[in-house]
Amino acid sequence: MYDWIKALHVVAVIAWMAGMLYLPRLFVYHAASELGSAQSETFKVMERRLLRAIINPAMVVTWLAGLYLVWAGHWLSAGWFHVKLLLVLLLTGVHGFLAGRVREFAADQNRYSTKFYRILNEVPTVLMIGIVIMVIVKPF
Numbered sequence: 001m002y003d004w005i006k007a008l009h010v011v012a013v014i015a016w017m018a019g020m021l022y023l024p025r026l027f028v029y030h031a032a033s034e035l036g037s038a039q040s041e042t043f044k045v046m047e048r049r050l051l052r053a054i055i056n057p058a059m060v061v062t063w064l065a066g067l068y069l070v071w072a073g074h075w076l077s078a079g080w081f082h083v084k085l086l087l088v089l090l091l092t093g094v095h096g097f098l099a100g101r102v103r104e105f106a107a108d109q110n111r112y113s114t115k116f117y118r119i120l121n122e123v124p125t126v127l128m129i130g131i132v133i134m135v136i137v138k139p140f
C-alpha cells in the first residue's frame with residue numbers, strides 16, 4: 001500500500017510542479033500584453049483553467065498522499081522531513097500567491113511587472129530542488 005500511495009504522490013507532485021512552473025511564465029507574457037486585447041483574454045482563460053483543472057487538484061492530492069506517507073512511514077520525527085515540510089509550506093504559500101494573481105489578472109488589475117514574474121518563476125524551482133534533495137538524500 002505504501003508504495004502505491006508514494007507512486008500517486010509523485011504523479012501528483014509532477015502535475016503540481018508543472019503548473020507551478022508554467023503559471024508565472026504565462027504571467028510574464030500576460031503582463032506584457034495590452035489590456036482588453038484578444039491575447040490578454042486568452043491568457044485569462046489559460047490561467048484560470050490551469051489553476052482550477054491542474055494546480056489546485058494536484059496540490060490537494062500531493063498533500064493528502066504526502067500526509068499518509070508521513071503517518072504510515074513514521075517520518076514525523078525525521079530531520080529531513082522537518083526541512084521538507086518547511087519548504088512545502090513555502091511552496092503552498094507561493095501557490096496561494098499565484099492564485100491571487102490569477103484573480104487580479106482576471107479583473108484587469110495586475111500590479112506587477114514582467115521582471116517581477118520572471119523572478120517569481122524561479123522560486124518554485126529552487127523550492128523543488130530543496131524538497132527533492134531532502135526526500136531522496138535525507139541528509140539528516
Ligand code: HEM
Nearest residue numbers: 010013062063066067069070073075088128131132135136
Ligand atoms: C505536500 C506535502 C508533502 C508531504 C507531507 C510529503 C511527504 C512525503 C513522504 C513522507 C514521503 C515518503 C518518503 C520515503 O518513503 O522515503 C514522500 C516521498 C516523496 N516526495 Fe513528498 N511530500 C510532500 C510534497 C512533496 C513535494 C512538493 C515534492 C516535490 C516537489 C515531493 C517529492 C517527493 C518525492 C520525489 C518522493 C519519493 C522519494 C522516494 O522515496 O524515492 N513531495 N513525500
